[in-house]
Amino acid sequence: MTEYYAIGVMSGSSLDGLDVCLCRFLSEQGWSFEIIKSETIGISPEITTQLKQADQLTGRDLALLDIQYGRWIGNVINDFLKGLSLPISVIGVHGHTVFHLPGQQLSMQIGNAEAICVITQAPTAGGFRGMDVLMGGQGAPLVPFGENQLLPDYQAFVNLGGIANVSVHTHQIRAWDVAPCNQILNHFAKQLGHVFDNGGHLASSGQMDMPYLAYLRSLEYFHLPPPKSLSNQWSAQVLSNAPENPADGLYTYSHFLAEQLANDLSQVQGKVMLTGGGAYNDFLIQLLKEKVSPDLEILLPAPQLIDFKEALIFAFLGLMRTLRLPNVLSSVTGAQKDTVSGTLHLPG
Template sequence: MILQAIGLMSGTSLDGLDICFAKFEKQESWSFEILKAETIPYPKNWEEKLRNSIQLSAEDLLELNSEYGFYLGELVNDFIKKNQLQNIDLIASHGHTVFHQPQKKFTLQIGDGRAIKLTTHLPVIYDFRTQDVLMGGNGAPLVPIGDEILFSQYDACLNLGGFSNISLKIKDQRIAFDIAPVNIVLNKLVQKFNKNFDDNGDLAKTGNINEELLSKLNSLDFYQQSHPKSLGIEWCNENIFPLFENIETLDILATFTEHASQQIANVINEYQLKNILFTGGGTYNTFLIDKIKAKTSAKIIIPNKDIIDYKEALIFAFMGILRWNNDINVLASATGSYADHSSGIMA
């Protein structure tokens, strides 16, 4: 069986839309090949719309859900035309997260899949998280199914995106959880310097670690909780950003980078991991990576650029393929729901 799919991923760090066109083949096991992939930066107006979406009224949010769906469809059409793509079986869209409160039984990723279908005239699978939340799960992380099937040669897969998350196998069961915020905090801080991200961690390097702030960050309840567990922007707004008052921004950057490295290394050491695949935009933050390496003896594997940048979009394409076949694409051991299941709405 050979199927080709486009995966769409918009992360919390708002650096753009990741589009990945990949071929998946199943013989005795699944294999994949990334055929074309691209990150399309959001124009300023879209970045602001998505960033402010959490503040919208219900009516305005419904309007944005449709508008963003049509916009995604247009971006996909441009991507298809530019790369002269053919034989596309389906599109799998993560959408853009506005709310994520699984403890209250809801999560919302906007970008109506029906609008994408109407624009592209291709089958679309979307809303991968809600079913899991309704089943008592965190609705996150979802990529462990891809780690389990496509990247099983590693002890663990660790993504450094808006939030850092990890998936690993213990006693034949794959577990996964969010570790700590990363780029969702760092990227917001560097906006004061008219930057979108801290290139190589160069700004953080110039700051001093504030021990009092570091202690407060490391003492947050989340880090004492057992898995499965996940984070959202609401948690950062309530627990992280208020701690930064009256501290120099460069010192916050230095301190938060140290904090993230400590929390990530703690998890690596706790599970005695030997080799870990690192992906996501934070992988380019060499200051952060060096700090993690200094705190653990594990081998940190940084793959080629396509895997670093597009692993999540690739896995959402794969989740779409699994849903298309009605195969399991969400692991209860990772999300905490009451059963493995096949999730995603088919448009």
């Protein structure tokens, strides 16, 4: 039995915090895991604003923000590890996505892994999408490999983060981005004076806006077969014909999102795990349960896994990179082959 300790770091497109997860992985006829410590650290308003505007920066300013954000993450990890003395094999960092243009073989995440390595003095892996898009893939989603290895009892997974994605683990592992999720729901909630729609209560007070629903259904992306993935900027298309009443926007978009998720899960039988911040949206989850086949069992795991599954898996992807094992699946992304992805930095 071989034991490893790794840290996963994840900040989603909704920028509602930096998830840091310290994990213990055991290799013995397969992989098992334990989450030792996990925490969501708030990102300062200054950095949040800079990250939201990162795609509009000059090349120099973007490079400087990359280093600044990486150094901040490194210091966060050092604070997170105070009082612990475990041998860290690797830190796996997702980073903040600035550009995601797989058709042009570009997917750029900032939060400089080399800066994190210097600050923490621990091996650090980042840039997990780059190799895959250069091999003709979407570079996303990345988590299905970890789901398959660490959570083999489920037939499908739905992550309701800034962007909702689905992965199906049947004969062949496939995954894709379904639609913007918390990016849109939080936008409408903020128009109503809330950071997010707690439990979906704001959405439940709205009414269906049929022209908006028809517009959403008409968007080409929702009719494309996988593999496919979305950039953060794509949410602007979803919002361009939004209703004047934000509550109606929430109600309509929640119904539309549940509809899309149910369609994408229509060929699945068995257990489906829901994770991400949207898993706490009772209104959305109830809509999804009403729309899916009775052959599906929609399950919410313990809150720690709801909140930190993606960070857990980035720790695992980083570990696979240090072991020089494939960690991104071509069946998911459409790349020419499975890849050992991520750029690994070692302390001097």
